[in-house]
């Protein structure tokens with residue numbers, strides 16, 4: 001993604017997004033742009049993918065997950081804390097993280113760290129995570145920052161660990177800019193190129209089914225470092 005697409009400096013791209021999210025209520029509906037009713041279907045699809053992964057040879061462990069762009073902790077609460085012993089959250093909006101502390105309810109003891117920082121500035125602790133889950137946030141990173149972030153995520157994985165990205169994909173094959181929330185939606189070819197540049201191989205890909213018509217197509221990508229055989 002280049003300046004021609006966003007017509008913004010990187011600073012404006014990030015600060016406009018932060019301003020947008022600062023006005024959004026800390027609710028499920030807020031996190032999902034008024035589509036809170038798709039949350040259960042979304043979680044069901046994600047759970048199916050993770051359960052399949054746990055049944056493969058050399059599956060990821062179930063000790064520690066990282067939820068990136070966690071918002072109020074929707075995914076941590078309904079997906080990750082069900083399947084992992086511990087979960088860390090990283091989210092740029094500190095008010096969302098404050099709300100997460102209430103929202104997690106009885107799941108709170110499973111939450112380790114609440115990192116209040118943009119993904120473009122975040123580096124996971126080395127070799128800590130079995131899964132790094134990144135959903136509906138990557139449109140807020142520039143291509144370069146996304147590549148660098150994905151490279152540092154690889155350092156944060158345990159030996160059988162994987163990065164899972166769940167994102168909207170354009171059907172136009174073009175990069176589409178949303179000026180309201182200062183994000184981009186990428187086409188499949190661009191994700192593929194970014195994975196390659198980040199030294200990642202996508203060894204499993206699954207389309208999310210049963211979302212209402214009119215929404216972007218959503219894919220889950222399971223990614224491993226090319227260095228690991």
Ligand SMILES: C[S@@+](CC[C@H](N)C(=O)[O-])C[C@H]1O[C@@H](n2cnc3c(N)ncnc32)[C@H](O)[C@@H]1O
Pocket residue numbers: 017018021031032033068069070071072073074075090091092093096117118119120135136137140141
């Ligand atoms: C569409 S919501 C999705 C939240 C969560 N992933 C979910 O699916 O429920 C996008 C989230 O990304 C966060 N966000 C936006 N830009 C970010 C950035 N640069 N770094 C980290 N989080 C960011 C927003 O504050 C918001 O909480």
